[in-house]
Amino acid sequence: MSLFLFLAASVAAAMPAKPANAVLSPGEIVSAAPAADWRAMAADDLLVMDLAADTAALPAAPPRRIVIQLLPEPFSQSWVGNIRTLAAARWWDGTSVYRVQDNWVAQWGDADGEDAAKAKPLPPGIAAVPESEYVLRPSATSRDVSHEELDMWLATIAGTHAAWHALTHKQARIKDADPYADETFFFRGWPLAASKTGPSAWPVHCYGSVGVARNPSPDTGTGTELYAVIGHAPRQLDRNIAVVGRVIEGMQFLSALPRGPAPMGVYVNPSERTPILSVRLAAQVPDLPIYEYLSTESGSFHTYAEASANRRDPFFIQPAGGIDICNLKVPVRRAK
Amino acid sequence: MSLFLFLAASVAAAMPAKPANAVLSPGEIVSAAPAADWRAMAADDLLVMDLAADTAALPAAPPRRIVIQLLPEPFSQSWVGNIRTLAAARWWDGTSVYRVQDNWVAQWGDADGEDAAKAKPLPPGIAAVPESEYVLRPSATSRDVSHEELDMWLATIAGTHAAWHALTHKQARIKDADPYADETFFFRGWPLAASKTGPSAWPVHCYGSVGVARNPSPDTGTGTELYAVIGHAPRQLDRNIAVVGRVIEGMQFLSALPRGPAPMGVYVNPSERTPILSVRLAAQVPDLPIYEYLSTESGSFHTYAEASANRRDPFFIQPAGGIDICNLKVPVRRAK
Numbered sequence: 001m002s003l004f005l006f007l008a009a010s011v012a013a014a015m016p017a018k019p020a021n022a023v024l025s026p027g028e029i030v031s032a033a034p035a036a037d038w039r040a041m042a043a044d045d046l047l048v049m050d051l052a053a054d055t056a057a058l059p060a061a062p063p064r065r066i067v068i069q070l071l072p073e074p075f076s077q078s079w080v081g082n083i084r085t086l087a088a089a090r091w092w093d094g095t096s097v098y099r100v101q102d103n104w105v106a107q108w109g110d111a112d113g114e115d116a117a118k119a120k121p122l123p124p125g126i127a128a129v130p131e132s133e134y135v136l137r138p139s140a141t142s143r144d145v146s147h148e149e150l151d152m153w154l155a156t157i158a159g160t161h162a163a164w165h166a167l168t169h170k171q172a173r174i175k176d177a178d179p180y181a182d183e184t185f186f187f188r189g190w191p192l193a194a195s196k197t198g199p200s201a202w203p204v205h206c207y208g209s210v211g212v213a214r215n216p217s218p219d220t221g222t223g224t225e226l227y228a229v230i231g232h233a234p235r236q237l238d239r240n241i242a243v244v245g246r247v248i249e250g251m252q253f254l255s256a257l258p259r260g261p262a263p264m265g266v267y268v269n270p271s272e273r274t275p276i277l278s279v280r281l282a283a284q285v286p287d288l289p290i291y292e293y294l295s296t297e298s299g300s301f302h303t304y305a306e307a308s309a310n311r312r313d314p315f316f317i318q319p320a321g322g323i324d325i326c327n328l329k330v331p332v333r334r335a336k
Numbered sequence: 337m338s339l340f341l342f343l344a345a346s347v348a349a350a351m352p353a354k355p356a357n358a359v360l361s362p363g364e365i366v367s368a369a370p371a372a373d374w375r376a377m378a379a380d381d382l383l384v385m386d387l388a389a390d391t392a393a394l395p396a397a398p399p400r401r402i403v404i405q406l407l408p409e410p411f412s413q414s415w416v417g418n419i420r421t422l423a424a425a426r427w428w429d430g431t432s433v434y435r436v437q438d439n440w441v442a443q444w445g446d447a448d449g450e451d452a453a454k455a456k457p458l459p460p461g462i463a464a465v466p467e468s469e470y471v472l473r474p475s476a477t478s479r480d481v482s483h484e485e486l487d488m489w490l491a492t493i494a495g496t497h498a499a500w501h502a503l504t505h506k507q508a509r510i511k512d513a514d515p516y517a518d519e520t521f522f523f524r525g526w527p528l529a530a531s532k533t534g535p536s537a538w539p540v541h542c543y544g545s546v547g548v549a550r551n552p553s554p555d556t557g558t559g560t561e562l563y564a565v566i567g568h569a570p571r572q573l574d575r576n577i578a579v580v581g582r583v584i585e586g587m588q589f590l591s592a593l594p595r596g597p598a599p600m601g602v603y604v605n606p607s608e609r610t611p612i613l614s615v616r617l618a619a620q621v622p623d624l625p626i627y628e629y630l631s632t633e634s635g636s637f638h639t640y641a642e643a644s645a646n647r648r649d650p651f652f653i654q655p656a657g658g659i660d661i662c663n664l665k666v667p668v669r670r671a672k
Contacts, residue, residue, distance in 0.1 A: 102588045103543050131653060177513035179645075179658030207439050207568040217653050230591075232543040232568050232662050236647055239654040252438045252595040255566075259588040309515075311572055317467060317553050318575040322515030324660065326568050 025313035026304050030331045033300035038292040039189065040335060045070045046282035046291065047087055047245065049108075051097065051253055052275040066250035067291070068210055069332075071243065072188060074136055075203050078129040079212050079242045082223035084281060089123035091224065092279035097257060101265025103231030106254040107213055108276060109224045122222065129220045134239045135200040174309040175322030180204075180235045184325035186296035190246075191325045193238060203243040206233045206326035208251055212242040230255040233326035248291055248332045290335035304331070361649035362640050366667045369636035374628040375525065376671060381406045382618035382627065383423055383581065385444075387433065387589055388611040400610075402586035403627070404546055405668075407579065408524060410472055411539050414465040415548050415578045418559035420617060425459035427560065428615035433593060437601025439567030442590040443549055444612060445560045458558065465556045470575045471536040510645040511658030516540075516571040520661035522632035526582075527661045529574060539579040542569045542662035544587050548578040566591040569662035584627055584668045626671035640667070 024032070051064035070080045086092065098111035112118035178184045181193035184204070194201040205211065209229045214221035220242060228247050247254065257274055260267040267273050282288050294301050307313075309323040360368070387400035406416045422428065434447035448454035514520045517529035520540070530537040541547065545565045550557035556578060564583050583590065593610055596603040603609050618624050630637050643649075645659040 100592075102591055134654070175515045177515045179511045179513045179660050180656045216650060235663065236644070236652075236656050236659065238656065240647075240652050255438055256436075256592050256594055258592055308572070311576075314552060316572075316576050318470070320516045320572050320574065323572065324515050327571065 022314070023312040024307065026308045026311075028313075029300065029304045029307055030294060033294055033298070033304075033331075037295050037298035037300040038333070038335075039295050041069055041248075041291045041293060042072065043282040043288075043290075044084075045072055045245075046288065047083065047279060048282060048285045048288065049092070049250075049279045050277040052277055064250065064253040066253050067248050067288075068245045069248045069291070070245040071190065071203055075190070075192075076133065076242050076244045078127050078133055079221070079223045079244050082126050082129075083226075083244060085123055085125050086223060087279050087281045087284075090278065090280070091120070091123060092276050095120070095276050096270075096273035097254070097276065098260075098267060098273045099227075099265045100230070100254075100257045100259050100267075102259045104229075104234065104265065105211075105227035106230050106257055107225060107227040107265075108274075109213070109226060111270065111273060113225060120224075122224070126222050128222070129242070131218055131220055133220070134242060135195075135202040137200045174306060177322065178325060180238060186301070186325075186328075186330065189293040189296050189330050191328075191330070193325070202239050204233070204325060205229055205235055205237045205241075205243060206246070207231070208247045209233075209243050210245040210247060211237065212244055214241060228254050233324075235326075292333055292335050294331040296330060301330075358650070359648040360643065362644045362647075364649075365636065365640045365643055366630060369630055369634070369640075369667075373631050373634035373636040374669070374671075375631050377405055377584075377627045377629060378408065379618040379624075379626075380420075381408055381581075382624065383419065383615060384618060384621045384624065385428070385586075385615045386613040388613055400586065400589040402589050403584050403624075404581045405584045405627070406581040407526065407539055411526070411528075412469065412578050412580045414463050414469055415557070415559045415580050418462050418465075419562075419580060421459055421461050422559060423615050423617045423620075426614065426616070427456070427459060428612050431456070431612050432606075432609035433590070433612065434603060434609045435563075435601045436566070436590075436593045436595050436603075438595045440565075440570065440601065441547075441563035442566050442593055443561060443563035443601075444610075445549070445562060447606065447609060449561060456560075458560070462558050464558070465578070467554055467556055469556070470578060471531075471538040473536045510642060513658060514661060516574060522637070522661075522664075522666065525629040525632050525666050527664075527666070529661070538575050540569070540661060541565055541571055541573045541577075541579060542582070543567070544583045545569075545579050546581040546583060547573065548580055550577060564590050569660075571662075628669055628671050630667040632666060637666075 047068040047070055049066040049068065051066065054064060070083060071077075092109065095108065095110050097106055097108040099105070099107040110120045113120070178193065181204075182196045183194040185192055185194065187201075191204050191206055192201050193204050203209075207229055211227055211229070212221035212223050213225035213227055223244065226244070228251070258272070259265055260272070262268050294304070305323070305328055308328055310319040310321060312319055383404040383406060385402040385404065387402065390400060406419060407413075428445065431444065431446050433442055433444040435441070435443040446456045449456070514529065517540075518532045519530040521528055521530065523537075527540050527542055528537050529540050539545075543565055547563055547565070548557035548559050549561035549563055559580065562580070564587070594608070595601055596608070598604050630640065641659070641664055644664050646655040646657060648655055
């Protein structure tokens with residue numbers, strides 16, 4: 001096997017020792033980031049989904065635990081609130097992953113939800129969310145965001161500031177081009193897009209993003225039927241479906257599930273579905289690690305982003321000169 | 337389950353009857369494309385890889401057959417020639433898929449290839465390919481390409497023509513923005529990128545793309561170690577590794593393999609590798625179907641591309657106004 005493709009592969013690869021003058025890879029830059037550049041994720045934003053063990057796996061498979069970070073204020077909070085209510089009620093316990101479509105999504109929840117006679121009843125307090133909440137507008141931001149942070153992303157919409165924007169425009173070392181939006185940028189560890197007309201900003205669909213399946217407009221989904229993206233970023237869904245979080249650990253337990261043979265990846269036989277043992281908030285899960293992300297407003301992230309867009313580490317011969325918002329993965333780790 | 341997300345999902349989804357004035361989805365446009373807009377793939381360009389049956393699957397799994405279309409003239413032909421030689425010699429028979437890394441690649445070939453004492457010997461006639469062949473320059477195009485086709489892509493590099501370019505610029509209904517290249521376009525059914533300085537053009541890494549793993553520069557790989565992209569398009573590999581084809585059928589037999597637990601997705605125990613029964617050219621495979629792709633120079637593809645970038649079919653409320661080269665999937669089917 002060619003090991004060097006391996007070295008090009010991973011953001012967090014363990015790397016051999018190098019002379020001091022060697023160009024650092026993105027993974028080495030992340031490994032060298034000071035503790036001050038990492039941010040702990042709020043436990044309130046962590047959703048823990050345990051899937052039934054993979055009985056087919058030999059030797060005995062590890063637990064299939066998937067950890068999802070929910071979007072923090074100020075994005076998608078009405079759906080996130082519903083999801084917290086559903087998790088507190090243990091609503092997903094006993095439901096399943098019922099649909100896995102290649103290069104699209106793995107989707108879970110109530111497989112009988114379309115059948116009113118069989119649908120699982122909802123707990124009290126589930127809100128119907130208007131389509132206006134797919135995007136965030138300045139008038140809708142009177143929430144728990146610091147003035148500094150609010151200024152940052154509002155200014156970004158106006159095209160004048162924010163970490164990602166500063167990097168792409170002021171340093172001009174990353175070609176800033178996105179076919180889906182006027183601007184793409186990172187805010188509090190999340191990839192976002194923005195329109196200067198409006199203005200408005202919204203979370204984007206990337207690999208590992210978690211969204212809310214819905215019925216036809218004006219339905220926006222309650223949050224009971226969730227999906228994780230398991231292929232190339234389906235950005236056409238941005239502003240059409242609510243993004244509510246991202247998988248930060250255990251992604252392979254969704255992305256490597258067998259694809260459903262029926263149209264749209266549906267399993268023909270209910271026995272092919274993957275049972276969900278439980279979905280809980282972090283507060284309900286003993287001994288859950290603390291998770292951290294590399295602050296997208298930190299110097300380390302700037303350096304990591306520039307190095308990711310202009311690969312000069314030894315494997316590469318032709319730096320791209322740019323990178324798309326979904327290909328620049330925000331580093332996440334368990335706290336040391 | 338929410339069926340309507342399903343409808344948004346698939347290029348080729350069977351759709352319910354609609355009034356004549358309803359906006360067609362990309363999938364409906366493809367279904368309605370006339371036979372004249374489809375092109376048969378050359379049998380000489382088809383590589384058929386049969387993986388050992390999934391013994392863990394219950395009920396008995398279908399055969400794990402993966403069909404790969406190799407890049408036609410004029411791209412990557414020295415590596416493609418090596419791959420034809422390796423397949424004719426049945427070199428891959430008895431090798432394995434030895435590495436699967438989430439959101440990156442599934443890689444196959446000789447797991448002992450790095451160990452000179454254990455490496456599988458190569459058949460005669462395997463060429464060492466210079467790095468200059470990662471891209472195609474006008475001076476290198478004296479190959480089997482029609483003048484019309486050659487004019488098209490050369491003109492595209494100059495920024496004046498070609499289907500995708502015409503669509504994005506002349507019709508101006510798709511925002512043309514790519515962070516990795518000056519231009520992206522489709523040529524003879526393939527997604528390509530181009531630089532106006534040079535000029536040069538090259539095949540891009542998208543979901544399902546097949547590439548040639550290599551050791552450090554100036555090595556370019558022989559083609560024995562191949563990978564398929566199973567995540568978001570790793571465009572930073574463009575012009576750094578040879579793209580030689582794409583998976584056109586059976587992608588799920590690579591993308592749903594268990595991820596390797598070791599760094600870079602390597603399997604710890606050789607027994608975890610997936611055995612390759614055979615890799616053959618189409619001429620060596622009885623009863624292989626004829627495969628077709630929707631001509632990217634056809635009116636149907638123009639309509640499909642515009643509709644994909646500006647979703648107005650019923651599920652959508654906010655058309656994106658653009659689409660990236662890897663998210664616009666070239667429709668492929670078995671010939672009727």
